[in-house]
Amino acid sequence: MSRAFPVGLTPPDWLVRNLQPQQAPPVNRPAVARAAIAMSLPLAVGLAVGQPAYGALASMGALSGVIGDTADAYRMRILNIAVPQLFGAAGVTVGALVFGHGWVAVAAVTGIALISGMISSIGAVASVSGLLLLLNAVIGAGLPLPGPWWLTPLLMTGGGLLVLTLALLAWPLRSGVPERSAVADTYRTVADLLTACGADAYDKARHAVTQSLNQSYDLVLARRARHHGRSPELVRLLAQLNAITPVVEAAPAAHQHGRPLPDEVPAAVRRLADAIEIGHRGLLALDFPAPVGETGRAVDQALRHAAEVVTAQNVDPRAIVDRLGRPASLHVRAYRAARNVALSGASWRYGLRLALCIGIAQALVSLVPVPRSYWVALTITFVLKPDFGSVFSRALLRALGTVAGLVVAAVVLAAVPAGWWDVAAMLLLAPLIPALTPRGYGYQTAAITPVILLLSDILNHLGTALLVPRLVDSLMGCAIALVVGYLLWPESWHARVGDKLADAVADTAAYVEAGFGDTTDHAAHARMRRRLYRDLSAIRTEFQRALTEPPPTGRRAAAWLPLVVAVERIVDATTAARVRVRQGAPAPSSAETAQVALQLRELSEGLRETEVLFAVRTDLTGPADSVLEPLRQEVAAARAITSPYSDDDD
Incomplete structure (x- = not known):
């Protein structure tokens, strides 16, 4: 005992x-x-x-x-x-x-x-x-x-x-194998994310996807930085990473729906991962269930697009390398x-x-x-x-x-x-x-x-x-x-989580504003989302580092975790709303979007002024049936967070 x-x-x-x-x-x-x-x-x-x-x-x-x-x-x-x-x-x-x-x-x-x-x-x-x-x-x-x-x-x-x-x-004998393995592992983490939709394990799976995407893009783009031409293998890897992004974007909507996805959906993603790892091209037998509702259609379309890219015989390099920009020379x-x-x-x-x-x-x-x-x-x-x-x-x-x-x-x-x-x-x-x-x-x-x-x-x-x-x-x-x-x-005595989180909240406000409208650039918005999650992943790393510091730094850092989670959910809710709009749901008005962005910017400014979290007003209103209603709820929850830390605890 x-x-x-x-x-x-x-x-x-x-x-x-x-x-x-x-x-x-x-x-x-x-x-x-x-x-x-x-x-x-x-x-x-x-x-x-x-x-x-x-x-x-x-x-x-x-x-x-x-x-x-x-x-x-x-x-x-x-x-x-x-x-x-x-x-x-x-x-x-x-x-x-x-x-x-x-x-x-x-x-x-x-x-x-x-x-x-x-x-x-x-x-x-x-x-x-x-x-x-x-x-x-x-x-x-x-x-x-x-x-x-x-x-x-x-x-x-x-x-x-x-x-x-x-x-x-x-x-x-193994040229390109590590890069293919990294991309395949990213697909497998996405399969785990789809399995976790509607369950408590979703947040953990989403963090794993963020880390895996970061590692894969870093690995592939680091190799790209030394290639000034259009390497067919490199183009294919970038296309495969870009193709899984719509699936990742559809996952928050599926999770928000609250029901598990059919087992065939994550199983199909795992089949694609196996094909990537062995370099398979051509036809691949995949079992796609019939989609049901807005969420089901979004997942189905994203998954079919990923399957087309993975199994394609050739990938157009102009749509990949040129869009990412030509890397600068070494001396530059x-x-x-x-x-x-x-x-x-x-x-x-x-x-x-x-x-x-x-x-x-x-x-x-x-x-x-x-x-x-x-x-x-x-x-x-x-x-x-x-x-x-x-x-x-x-x-x-x-x-x-x-x-x-x-x-x-x-x-x-x-x-x-x-x-x-x-x-x-x-x-x-x-x-x-x-x-x-x-x-x-x-x-x-x-x-x-x-x-x-x-x-x-x-x-x-x-x-x-x-x-x-x-x-x-x-x-x-x-x-x-x-x-x-x-x-x-x-x-040394100040947790650096607050300033970085304030920047992430301000970027989230810009992400919300850019997510809706007739001129939305879907590729640019996807890059914004990836950058946001990369920044939030870095904040979590800083948070874990700060927890190893003695008081009061560690205690102050611990107070930020609920808000880090809240900001991640805000990004997810924004992405889910965009997915619903693209599937036919009514788009929110510009006034609705501006109200949410304003509340986020107010929260960002408040975070820059203090290391101690405090609750702020949450007077967000709007149509109950709007696609932004879940987003408003997440923003209200973020603004209502009160830190358990106070100066009296020192």
Whole structure:
């Protein structure tokens, strides 16, 4: 029989959320195999030629490649692994050149920290590139490296490129497979959404569809950004993603109807998903039930359109690529990214925040003798990476993960003889990194720590003497990040959900206004809906991050969830009303639409002025039989929400 915690010993919710492992997909076995080979092979080669230190440096480079080996599409793997390796090589080169130069090294690493923090806002690849730029600069400035100055960056880059080479081995046989699988998975999530119509599971299924659509469009459009021509395969994938949009739009109307759809409807979508995954074209036997009512006709028309696109022999590229616009050239996109970073106040704040912490750490270890002092700055780099989530949460998990990793490292360093046994140990330890990383940052830290210590021992031959300095330096880095990078910044104590939600509510008002009228652009309206749901998905992510913060930030963030759900329902209700109008229901008057939009804009302005939700007037009126009546009810519910949080709770 389980027993509850005594009242005084019950852990707070924010601590429980930090310590809970994340729901992770099945272990990526190819990534596990690549990690084992890429990190142990350089050690074996180094031992074979009598240069184990060189092998350890190449394995360090492979470690950064393993951390960046997260993309499914092969073209994305090139960017995710190769580009950061170039920045890492530049970082270790600069660090090695200023090694032992006192305050010059402090200034150089601090400047690199500023650049690293600023470029993190460009995108995922730039973020990892900035991370490796700073990490390797810290290593080069704090650790005496063997050989001439050019050898270390060459070895570390070679280790990272080994991971890339292993990741691309199957490309000739599986080109396009990850993209097709992503689109097929999106169709399957839509099938689950149709199954959930009229049931309590609808909201959860809708969130899954939003995330899947985001991932699929990001994957396909990222590939498109490198194709200036009209790739037939790419055109087909985009057409298939666009074709499922009317089905997604019809789902809110079906859910609003309150009755489950016939089983044949989601079954047909799953058949289409299977056809997409195997690349089937041509006739496909599908069982479409006879539609009943406005909702049934909307679902039937959308489903038949999707089936036509999926089974079509050819897709007109002019209707797909041209409508999306020709991607800008690489140098134009690079110029735009650099301009945005230079002019962004947020990127400057993040960069200065990271640079300040790194500068203090480097100055501290220059004044106070600290063994292996570069670990302090390494810890800050991982904890304070501004786009990686809650600083407080990462500092906590970093400390706990380091302790767990040190336990494993103590066993390895004490029991494993130096030499070829190190290769065997690496074969066992390296696969834990891709296996545990999806579980959360603490698990990743626990997996990386023994690997780093094993490589450090090969370079320094200190054995278990590395353990205590590693723990002390990690705790020092966490403390600096928490105090200088978290507590001293006012923005750390404010949940950023409110401002983002206010923007989403204002966009929802524009979505409502654009949804009805004789000149409605259906394609533009579909893009608005996708953008709205993408923004709301990002808000949910920010909401989950804020819940891991200690009071009062976490408590304030929790108050926003009901309104996030309410805004999602408003978007759904608007979409359902549009579907009904397109199926023959009377369109609402412009006055009705303007009234709803006005109420939403008033709510948006109210959200910008306070972090504490409060109820506002809900005097929405209109014909009871109007298609906008469900929408008015959802807007009234959103405006009537009162937060359980108040300043007295601090």
